[in-house]
Structure formats: structure tokens, C-alpha cells
Amino acid sequence: MAETHEAFYSCRDNCQCSRCIHQETKQRMVDTFSIPDDVNALWRGISYDLKSVTINWTDGHIGIYPFTWLSAHRFQNDDRKSVSPPFYFRPFEAISCNSTYQTFPTVSYDNVMAKEEGILEWLEQILKWGFCCVRGVPVAPKSTEALLERIAFIRNTHYGGFWDFTSDLTFKDTAYTTDSLAAHTDNTYFTDPARLQLFHLLSHTNGEGGATLLVDGFRAAQQLMEEDEQSCRMLAKFSQSFHSSGNEHVCIQPSKAAKVFECDIRTNELQLIRWNNYDRGAKTDWTIESEKLWYSAARHWNEIITRPEMEIWLQLQPGTAISIYALSSSAKSTEVLI
Numbered sequence: 083m084a085e086t087h088e089a090f091y092s093c094r095d096n097c098q099c100s101r102c103i104h105q106e107t108k109q110r111m112v113d114t115f116s117i118p119d120d121v122n123a124l125w126r127g128i129s130y131d132l133k134s135v136t137i138n139w140t141d142g143h144i145g146i147y148p149f150t151w152l153s154a155h156r157f158q159n160d161d162r163k164s165v166s167p168p169f170y171f172r173p174f175e176a177i178s179c180n181s182t183y184q185t186f187p188t189v190s191y192d193n194v195m196a197k198e199e200g201i202l203e204w205l206e207q208i209l210k211w212g213f214c215c216v217r218g219v220p221v222a223p224k225s226t227e228a229l230l231e232r233i234a235f236i237r238n239t240h241y242g243g244f245w246d247f248t249s250d251l252t253f254k255d256t257a258y259t260t261d262s263l264a265a266h267t268d269n270t271y272f273t274d275p276a277r278l279q280l281f282h283l284l285s286h287t288n289g290e291g292g293a294t295l296l297v298d299g300f301r302a303a304q305q306l307m308e309e310d311e312q313s314c315r316m317l318a319k320f321s322q323s324f325h326s327s328g329n330e331h332v333c334i335q336p337s338k339a340a341k342v343f344e345c346d347i348r349t350n351e352l353q354l355i356r357w358n359n360y361d362r363g364a365k366t367d368w369t370i371e372s373e374k375l376w377y378s379a380a381r382h383w384n385e386i387i388t389r390p391e392m393e394i395w396l397q398l399q400p401g402t403a404i405s406i407y408a409l410s411s412s413a414k415s416t417e418v419l420i
């Protein structure tokens with residue numbers, strides 16, 4: 083048998099040549115299971131040019147791997163998973179509670195609507211800060227909807243996809259009343275919660291309403307990590323059930339229980355925070371010891387997100403929409419987690 087380089091099977095399976103990957107849809111065309119399970123790269127069968135690497139495989143296939151693709155799919159260092167801390171943070175910035183409205187990350191509606199670069203700038207601000215204001219939005223539902231659709235299609239929910247609401251209980255959810263809510267994320271009862279939300283106050287009667295409180299969830303998680311790694315570990319370990327049951331004939335739960343801190347399984351970076359104590363169901367599949375650990379961690383987390391220095395207040399105003407990385411709202415006083 084010819085000498086070979088030992089290679090990852092997944093590398094052959096993910097060949098980027100036009101026979102293996104449809105060049106437009108990027109869907110896999112190679113029959114994964116027809117590739118021999120002992121496939122390897124031929125000895126001296128690896129070459130490259132300015133754009134890509136070519137691998138001659140033992141099954142006779144010539145694989146092509148553009149450098150851009152390789153760079154986006156680098157193997158993560160597995161050692162990272164076995165050492166503490168419980169998880170990592172991707173780079174992000176946090177707004178100080180003393181920030182004024184003028185210093186909040188902001189983009190202009192005209193820029194977003196006119197140029198692709200405008201959308202990129204908007205998305206980068208949201209990713210970096212967790213939220214971003216859009217100034218100069220025409221005060222009408224249609225314009226607000228068009229703004230959203232610059233990013234992507236609108237996710238549908240049992241409330242609809244895009245809607246305007248006033249403070250009542252049509253939606254049978256306390257988020258739509260004037261009761262103020264503690265900091266939380268929305269859609270905890272979905273298997274895949276919507277991550278971006280946009281709010282635009284369209285009318286403002288008698289100066290009431292629109293006061294919105296943001297809490298930066300990543301900053302709070304970083305604080306918890308500094309104060310007590312064990313709490314972070316517990317919130318990233320035990321899954322909880324969540325539900326939406328307020329509307330007649332509606333009961334929504336995720337297809338599987340979910341953790342408060344969801345981490346990327348490849349990089350172990352914090353990816354999603356799922357925190358809504360109102361919608362948390364009763365958990366039954368744990369021991370009394372585990373339960374104590376989780377409640378103690380949750381209490382610490384709750385204490386951090388209610389600290390005054392974690393609060394970022396902003397007043398929603400007609401003409402300025404705010405896009406947030408996972409949040410909730412009420413008409414009068416809103417506390418949201420980003």
C-alpha cells in the first residue's frame with residue numbers, strides 16, 4: 083500500500099471541489115458514506131497554489147480547499163476544553179451605566195437603508211455592544227418593518243412576526259402591560275430563541291412610557307465569573323424547562339431543556355443567555371444537592387443583574403429604534419437583558 087498522510091475523514095467529507103459541494107447552494111453533493119472509512123491523503127499528494135490547497139486522496143479523489151475556507155474552519159485547540167474556567171468570552175465591549183444617550187452606539191436610518199456598508203456597521207455595533215440605536219427612522223410601522231428586513235426576514239412567533247402593540251393583555255404576557263419586569267431575555271420557551279429584536283416607540287402620550295432598562299448579560303456573566311466560577315459552571319451545566327402558556331390553546335416549550343449559559347460546543351465560548359425567571363418551569367430530574375448548587379448560582383446571578391451599576395437606562399423616542407441582542411419590553415418600564 084502506498085505511503086499516506088494520516089488525515090481527518092471530515093477533511094475528505096468536506097472537500098470544497100465542485101463535485102463535492104454545489105458551488106451555488108453550498109450543499110454537500112458527495113455521498114459521505116461511500117467514502118472509505120480508512121481514507122487518507124496520499125504521500126506527497128498535497129500541494130498548493132495562491133488560492134487553495136489540493137489533496138490527492140487514497141480513494142482517487144482530488145480535493146480542493148480554498149485558503150479562505152480553511153481559515154474559517156480551523157480546528158480549535160482541544161486542550162482549551164479541559165482547563166478551567168467553565169467557559170470563555172468572545173470579544174465584546176460594555177457600556178458604562180453613566181453613559182448618556184448621546185454616547186450610545188448609534189447608526190443612521192438613511193445609511194442603513196442606502197448602503198450595504200450601513201448594514202454591516204449596524205450589525206458590528208450590535209455584536210460589539212449588545213445593542214445599537216438607529217436614528218432618523220420615519221415614525222411608521224412600515225418603515226420600521228423595512229428597516230428590520232435590511233438585516234433578514236422576520237421570525238414568526240405565536241404573537242406574529244412584526245406587530246405594534248399598546249399596553250394591554252391581548253398577548254397574555256406581562257411584557258405587554260405596564261407592570262415593570264425584572265431583567266430577562268425573551269423567547270426562552272423557543273428551542274432557538276430569536277436573538278435580535280427591534281423596538282420603536284411610535285407614539286408617546288402624556289410623556290408616559292418608553293423608559294427602557296438594559297442589562298448587559300455578557301458583562302454580568304463576566305462579573306459572575308470573576309466573583310464565583312462555580313456559579314458560572316452550574317448555570318452552564320444544568321438545563322431548565324421554560325414555557326409560554328398564557329394564551330388559550332398555546333403552550334410552547336423548547337424541544338429540550340436549556341441551560342442559562344449556552345456555550346459553543348467547539349470553542350466553549352458563551353453564546354446565548356437564556357434567563358427569564360417568569361417563564362422557568364419546574365425541574366424534576368435532579369438531586370437535592372444539584373438543586374442547591376443551581377439555586378445558589380441563580381441567586382448570585384440575579385443579584386448581579388439587579389445591581390445599579392449594571393443598569394443602562396434609555397428613553398425610547400419616536401424616530402429612534404433600538405435593536406437589541408435578545409430582550410423584552412413593556413410599555414412603561416422595561417427591563418431587558420442583552
Ligand SMILES: [Zn+2]
Nearest residue numbers: 097099102145
Ligand atoms: Zn471534492
